[in-house]
Amino acid sequence: MAQITAELVKTLREKTNVGMMECKAALTEADGDLEKAETILRKKGIAKADKKADRQTKEGIIASYIHLAGRVGVLIEVNCETDFVAKNDNFRELVKDITLHIAASNPRFLQREDVPAEFIAKEREIAAEQVKGKPANIVDKIVDGKIEKVFAENCLLEQAFIKNPDMTIRDLLKSKIAEIGENLVIRRFVRYAVGEEI
Numbered sequence: 001m002a003q004i005t006a007e008l009v010k011t012l013r014e015k016t017n018v019g020m021m022e023c024k025a026a027l028t029e030a031d032g033d034l035e036k037a038e039t040i041l042r043k044k045g046i047a048k049a050d051k052k053a054d055r056q057t058k059e060g061i062i063a064s065y066i067h068l069a070g071r072v073g074v075l076i077e078v079n080c081e082t083d084f085v086a087k088n089d090n091f092r093e094l095v096k097d098i099t100l101h102i103a104a105s106n107p108r109f110l111q112r113e114d115v116p117a118e119f120i121a122k123e124r125e126i127a128a129e130q131v132k133g134k135p136a137n138i139v140d141k142i143v144d145g146k147i148e149k150v151f152a153e154n155c156l157l158e159q160a161f162i163k164n165p166d167m168t169i170r171d172l173l174k175s176k177i178a179e180i181g182e183n184l185v186i187r188r189f190v191r192y193a194v195g196e197e198i
Contacts, residue, residue, distance in 0.1 A: 002032025012037055042175065057185045059083045061092070065099035074099045076189040081182040091184070094176050097163060098156075102191050107156035110186060115155065123150045156186065 004027045012023040015038060022041065030036035060079035067073070078095045085091050109115050127146035131139050152158045157170040167175070169186075177184050 004028055004032060008032065008034065012041070042171075044178070057081055057183050057187075059086045060185075060187070061086050061095060063092075063095045063099055065096070065103055067100075067103040071194045072103050073192045074102045074189060076102065077187040079185045079187050080180075085180055085182050088180065090176070090180060094172070094184070097161075097172070098169065098186065098189075101159070101162050101169065102156065102189055104162050105156075105159050106191060106193075107159055107189075108154045110155065110188065111157045112151045112155050115151070120147065120150075123147060156189065 004024055008027055009020055009023045012027060012034060013020055015034075022044075023037070026037040026040040026044075027034070029040055057079035059082055060077065062075065062077045064076075065074045076095065076099050078091075078098065080086055080091060124143060124147060127143045128139065130146070131142045134142065152160070152168075157168065157173070159169055161167050161169055161172050164172075173184055173186065
């Protein structure tokens, strides 16, 4: 059994923003392995976040971000359960990170449920054309894979977070729900760029 030092607990806490006792418990469970402990905490955080998913979010903020000397702008509404959290620096930092991400990654939709059926049908048609001539038994799998990639590129919640490509925006949101202790919802956003087609 590995010895769990205060330094190791502190390192995990700085990486995850989780309480000292939870970090120590995760490190004990992972036998001192920092990566395993981080994975344990992320799984527990996602489980906690899922339990909070049905709670109402009637508070929050509308935030804006202007980038590239006024050439790109983002407006977003992110909701939480209480105005206490809406005023919290941790929550506001999350909203700022998401607006930066939207400015950089230009998502077209919030989630896959928002993607119009015509858009998906058109992308399926393009993907099917790209794999023409491949064996019929694998064409559907390839097309499905390409559609998943379309969702990952165009849906905000499925995009890889620009500051940490190992996690999606959905993962980021769930980790913050676990950390803050309230349900958080990205309600809507809009991104403008000078000269783009309207």
